Amino acid sequence: MTAHILVVDDEPAIGSLIKEILEDEGFQVSIAENGQAARQLQRELRPDLILLDIWMPDIDGITLLKEWRGSGLIDHPIIIMSGHGNIETAVEATRLGAYDFIEKPLSTSKMLITINRALEMASLQRENSGLRKHTVTEPLGHSPIMTALREQVKRINQHNTSVLISGESGSGRTLFARYIHQNSQIYTGPFVQMRVAGMSSDNQFTELFGRHESNHMARLEQANGGTLFIKDIADMDDAVQARLLNSLENQSFLPNGSTELIPLKVRVIAATGHHIEQALTAGRLQEDLYYYLNIIPLHIPPLREHCEDIPELLEFYVNLFVNQENLPYRHFTVAAQNRLRNYSWPGNVRELKNLVQRLLILGNNHQIDVEEIEQTLTPSSRPTPMGNLSIYDLPLREAREQFERTYLEHQLQEVGGNVSKVASRVGLERTHLYRKLRALDIDPKQSSKNKK
Structure with a gap:
């Protein structure tokens, strides 16, 4: 389905140029030359994304952004653009809910990359919203072990701290990661999963940090405002672990091939099937990253240790x-x-x-x-x-x-x-x-x- 983009700019020449560029890329484009027209077209067309200029004759873009975000009636991404932009304006725009900020004169490549990333993020958020409606609401079982684990998750979710999940393969680490996210304070944000096992170090770098020149959106950016679940963390390359830790501590990361830092606000849930002490001793899991992630450990026991839950599990999967x-x-x-x-x-x-x-x-x-x-x-x-x-x-x-x-x-x-x-x-x-x-x-x- 072709994405529909609304361009809001009071300069007809710039609006027409952007329209031509985006239509060449396969987008459907509408133009508004002032705030009043922007309001009307937004209501009528329900675009997938808005490119919003800051300076307009009747209302500035920041005020319009506040109005739209404050109404709660639109959830599509808004990208601010201005020829008079500065860091304070960019920070204010993103704080108010803009996806990103780009300066004029516009760089065509940066504009297209930012638009595609914003649309991909919006698609991911819609997908996660749909998944939340169809997934298991909580891990099954009424054994003392499973009851205690659910209570532990309640305590964990009093804070959006990192979680390190350990347990054998197939024990339910991914299910618990989703359960933690769905019951957290950031449950409306995206839940993004990255499985490390079997990936080369180059692919790990690309998946986690993206690739600017090829428009490969980073998992870290996809998870912004939500949860990044890293499965098989002990199989991650040492250099990737070090860069991940640096990004989490600095709350920003640099996509591969880019010179612009992306602000980062993400909760990390990591999982491993290795014995953590052995992984540390063998150097598979770097100590500094381990201490960052292991603020709250969660161990998922194997099924053989809560076999009284098996009849309930059998009934559930038969019905499923x-x-x-x-x-x-x-x-x-x-x-x-x-x-x-x-x-x-x-x-x-x-x-x-x-x-x-x-x-x-x-x-x-x-x-x-x-x-x-x-x-x-x-x-x-x-x-x-x-x-x-x-x-x-x-x-x-x-x-x-x-x-x-x-x-x-x-x-x-x-x-x-x-x-x-x-x-x-x-x-x-x-x-x-x-x-x-x-x-x-x-x-x-x-x-x-x-x-x-």
């Missing part, structure tokens, strides 16, 4: 897949539930979720008994997606995802979790494979552990 993926409803017998309560769950809650999905897809009976559980828990007898015709009853997208997940998990098991070897075996470029694994929520390290 029935309602969201139209899979047939199946009921776990008491014997089947008891068997699963006594299983070690090396893959934790993620393994339980995948097991439920597999049983619903491949099973034929209404009941899931203990014999079927035993077969499913035995790797040699686990049915492959193509080994049972029920996969052909699925929509193409779901069937393809099931096959790809099982296929790639098998390949990772065969090579001990080595992603480079899998890329060579299956004929995929390594970067594309990493993206595929993240999309399918496959942890290479966990897949290598599952090989018996």
Whole structure:
């Protein structure tokens, strides 16, 4: 969908030039030459972004910005522009809710970069708003362990301090990160996730700090005003860790290739599956960054330590897949539930979720008994997606995802979790494979552990 931009400028020549440039870039553009026209067009057109000049004949841009932001009726980004700008004006504009401030004479490249970043940020915020409506409101389970963890999150959220989450793969670190954000004082801000494992140091720099010349928006900037969740923090390159710490302490960062600092107001939640003491001793996690992040530690225990929650988890995921993926409803017998309560769950809650999905897809009976559980828990007898015709009853997208997940998990098991070897075996470029694994929520390290 083409973004609609409203340009508010009292100089017709400048307005026409901006309109021509933006239309060449594929945007839809409208022009207002004064504050009154700007108000009217904003109400009628509901633009996706406003470029707002400070000096106009009937009202200045700062006053108009205050009016729009104070009304609460518009939430799209506003970029201030002025030929008389200074640092005080820029600070005042951003304090009042402007996305950014650009000076005249306008640099075409900077203007386009700022507009694209602002639109990307707005899109991300809308996406997060939608996710908040459809995600689990809180971690499941009424065991003493889970009850205590939820109470701990309440205490954590009395302050917007950094949090370091530890726990085994699949135990629910991402869920708790989202739960912390959704119940924090900045819940209306974006929640941005960055998964570090498997990324090269160059890609880590680009993802975290962006790349000015290619208009690659930094994760730090995307998360401004909200939460940045960094998964696998101990797998982050030492130089990236040092630069991240510097940015957090100075509350600003410099995008790669840029000379302009971007103010930073972000809460960081970091997670690791490594034992923290071992990660520090081995130098995987830098001490200075650890002390910055570990203001409030949160340890998520493995599923085997709160197995009394398993019946509730089973019921939840059965209903989830029935309602969201139209899979047939199946009921776990008491014997089947008891068997699963006594299983070690090396893959934790993620393994339980995948097991439920597999049983619903491949099973034929209404009941899931203990014999079927035993077969499913035995790797040699686990049915492959193509080994049972029920996969052909699925929509193409779901069937393809099931096959790809099982296929790639098998390949990772065969090579001990080595992603480079899998890329060579299956004929995929390594970067594309990493993206595929993240999309399918496959942890290479966990897949290598599952090989018996």
